[in-house]
Amino acid sequence: MFKNLLNLLLQNNCPICQHSTQNQICQYCAKQLQSCQLQNPKALWKKPLPVFAWGSYGGTLKRAIAVMKYENHPEIGRLLGQYLGEIWLLNCTSENKKSVIVPIPLHSKKLKERGFNQAELIARGFCETTGLKLKAKGLTRIKDTKAQFSVSGTEREQNLADAFALGSDFKRPHPDTQVLLVDDIYTTGATVKSAIHTLNQNNINVLGVATIAVTAKT
Numbered sequence: 001m002f003k004n005l006l007n008l009l010l011q012n013n014c015p016i017c018q019h020s021t022q023n024q025i026c027q028y029c030a031k032q033l034q035s036c037q038l039q040n041p042k043a044l045w046k047k048p049l050p051v052f053a054w055g056s057y058g059g060t061l062k063r064a065i066a067v068m069k070y071e072n073h074p075e076i077g078r079l080l081g082q083y084l085g086e087i088w089l090l091n092c093t094s095e096n097k098k099s100v101i102v103p104i105p106l107h108s109k110k111l112k113e114r115g116f117n118q119a120e121l122i123a124r125g126f127c128e129t130t131g132l133k134l135k136a137k138g139l140t141r142i143k144d145t146k147a148q149f150s151v152s153g154t155e156r157e158q159n160l161a162d163a164f165a166l167g168s169d170f171k172r173p174h175p176d177t178q179v180l181l182v183d184d185i186y187t188t189g190a191t192v193k194s195a196i197h198t199l200n201q202n203n204i205n206v207l208g209v210a211t212i213a214v215t216a217k218t
Contacts, residue, residue, distance in 0.1 A: 014026035014028075014029055015067050015071070015073040015075070015076060016029040016060065016063055016064055016067055016076075017029050024075055024076070024079050025064075025076070025079070029060055029064070032059065032060035033055075033060050033061055033064060033083075035059070035060070036055040036056055036058065036059055036060060036061035036213075037054060037055045037083075037087075038053055038054065038055055038056060038214075041053055041054060041087050041088075041091060042091055044214065045208065049189055049192065049193065049196070049208065049209070050207065050208030050209070051186055051189075051208060051209055051211065051214065052088065052091070052208060052209070052210040052211070053186060053210075053211050053212075053213065053214040054080070054083055054084045054087060054211070054212050054213065055212060055213050055214075056213065056214065057185055057213035057214060057215040057216075058216075061212070061213055062213070064076055064080065065080075065118075065184055065185065065212065065213065068080075068118055068121075068184075069114065069118050069184075072115065074115075074116045074118070074121050077116070077118045077120075077121025077122050077124075077125065077184075078121050078122070078124055078125035078128075079125060080122055080125065080184075080212045081121065081122035081123060081124060081125020081126040081127075081128070081129070081182075081212075082125040082126070082128065082129045083125075083212075084122065084125070084126050084129075084182075084210055084211075084212055085125065085126040085127070085128070085129025085130045086129055088126070088129075088130055088210060089129065089130055092130075098178055099132060099178045099179060099180040099207050100132065100133045100134075100135050100138070100177060100178070100179055100180070101123050101126060101127055101132050101133065101134050101135065101179075101180055101182055102123075102135045102136075102138030102139055102169075102179050102180070102181055102182070102195075102199075103117060103119035103120040103122065103123040103134075103136060103138075103181075103182045103183070104119045104139070104181060104182070104183040104191060104192070104195055105117060105119070105120075105139050105140055105141045105164070105167070106119075106141060107141040107142075107143070107144045108141075109144050110144070118184050119182055119183045119184055120136050122182055122183075122184055122212060123136070123182040124136075126182055126210065132180070135167075135169040135170065135179075136169065137167040137168045137169040138166075138167050138169045138170050138179065138199075139164050139165070139166065139167050139170075139195055139198065139199070140164065140165050140166075140167040140168075141163060141164055142162075142163065142164065142165045143160075143162060143163040143164075160190050160191055160193075160194040162194075163191075163194050164194055164195050164197075164198040165198060166198060166199070166202050170199075170202065170204065175203070177204050177205065178205050178206075178207050179199055179204055179205065179206045179207065180206075180207045180208060180209070180210055181195055181196070181206060181208070181209040181210070182209070182210050182211070183209060183211050183212075184211065184212050184213065185211065185212065185213050185214075185215065186209060186211040186213070186214045186215070187214075187215045187217050188217060192209045
């Protein structure tokens with residue numbers, strides 16, 4: 001009886017579906033998330049902007065990202081980052097193992113509102129799994145841009161022009177530094193292109209971007 005009571009007290013509600021579970025998310029949602037995983041995460045890993053993606057933005061994955069960002073469940077970010085790290089290890093080359101990880105930053109205003117940067121949480125889970133070095137302050141967002149989903153394709157790039165600056169982690173970058181950017185959703189690439197432009201201007205090479213989800217627009 002004591003064991004059953006202890007198990008009951010230790011159970012939480014799954015943040016995605018609200019069913020009770022002893023894990024971060026319930027087995028059903030974990031299974032549904034896995035069904036969103038892409039068969040070929042390297043399908044978009046090609047120049048000029050290589051993209052490595054874990055899943056397709058829809059279904060339970062879309063719900064999980066929304067719950068993380070808008071219902072205050074940062075623990076989902078770390079879990080998704082671990083998922084991304086696992087398939088990265090299965091597909092990366094020895095050259096890619098030398099990269100440092102830089103999450104796409106939020107503007108300080110948005111960070112204060114949300115309380116966390118989802119890209120940084122994903123990057124932390126990714127680094128825990130891969131062993132790669134995290135540069136959480138590699139970039140800083142100096143322009144408070146409109147939400148990307150609210151503007152058209154051409155406006156996205158204008159919206160993000162000069163949005164980033166080099167962060168404190170790169171005040172003295174090593175000449176051979178190679179960056180892998182990490183973000184939650186990749187749509188048109190406008191955000192990533194702006195970040196890459198800032199890094200390239202400071203003679204920092206960018207390998208590509210690793211993202212949890214790619215949209216149909218991608």
